[in-house]
Amino acid sequence: MKFVRFGAAGQEKPGVIDANGRVRDLSGHITDISGETLASAAFKALRELDIDTLPDAGSADELRLGPCVTGMNKIICCGLNEKSHAEEMNVRMHKEPSVFFKPLSALSGPYDPIVYPKVGQQLDWEAELAIVVGTECKYVDPSEARSKMAGFCVFNDLTDRYWQIERGMGQALAGKWFDTFAPVGPWLVTPDEVGDPSALQIRTWVNDRKVQDFPSSDYIFDADRILAHCSQFFTLYPGDIIAMGSGPGNGIYLGQYLNPGDTIRVEIEGLGQQKNLVVAEQ
Incomplete structure (x- = not known):
């Protein structure tokens, strides 16, 4: 899977890239792509999702993408x-x-x-x-x-x-x-x-x-x-x-x-x- 964080700086939402290069919103499943969520059961469960059923946030080429991970220690x-x-x-x-x-x-x-x-x-x-x-x-x-x-x-x-x-x-x-x-x-x-x-x-x-x-x-x-x-x-x-x-x-x-x-x-x-x-x- 290809995970992204999209939206204005400091207000990014978690997303995943689908087969057509569009961002699918993961906000209904995790709060962010962060240190806290990466180790969570909710993040591991994302593997079972049907990406195409997630809300379409738009083309990745047309959205601002933040750093792909946040909340790190170093x-x-x-x-x-x-x-x-x-x-x-x-x-x-x-x-x-x-x-x-x-x-x-x-x-x-x-x-x-x-x-x-x-x-x-x-x-x-x-x-x-x-x-x-x-x-x-x-x-x-x-x-x-x-x-x-x-x-x-x-x-x-x-x-x-x-x-x-x-x-x-x-x-x-x-x-x-x-x-x-x-x-x-x-x-x-x-x-x-x-x-x-x-x-x-x-x-x-x-x-x-x-x-x-x-x-x-x-x-x-x-x-x-x-x-x-x-x-x-x-x-x-x-x-x-x-x-x-x-x-x-x-x-x-x-x-x-x-x-x-x-x-x-x-x-x-x-x-x-x-x-x-x-x-x-x-």
Whole structure:
């Protein structure tokens, strides 16, 4: 199933995409696509619904879609977890996943504007596959990790390279923190529909120029290993997002950064496409 949250910011309703690309309203069955509901019996019962009998909210192309999940405890990101990107960075591949966090205030919808901060200087993109945790868990074995996932979604780990690198504040710090720097969605796609998360193509376009095109099979640590690794250090809660890292083709290596007026698209096959306009902070 492909779950969405639709409506005005802060007033989103839960929905599911039908075979014709229309949003079917789930408000009569759950209150939201959130950490609280993902682990509920009501959410699990959605699998038995006849989607075509649900209220038709309209075409997904004509509705505002919010982040495909809300009410999470944390946004977890993995750095340098893709072979070609690690080579591009001229760094040795890590023996264990490298993990950092983004604030929840960075969360943004898949079609919402990306706000270029007043102090921003070098805004870069990082298309990534993301896991959405479906159940509270800790000390998970990789062989059991898939059962702890609610699904997968598209994630863009936007970064200001000036604050990340030139100011010497470190990868996990200020360059990652800005508002709207974590667009999520459009869909939360359940594992059964995704199939093999290591067999997906991840692509990015800036102003219709393709800048990233890499397979999820190039991840050094796959989805099962990443979730299991994170669970060794902190409890994972339903709704938590784990972004798995980006591939080659970032702006820092192309000599091109995002500016107000630019449009960026990020797509993962089977998980949908984001499209965001960069706007100057007012």
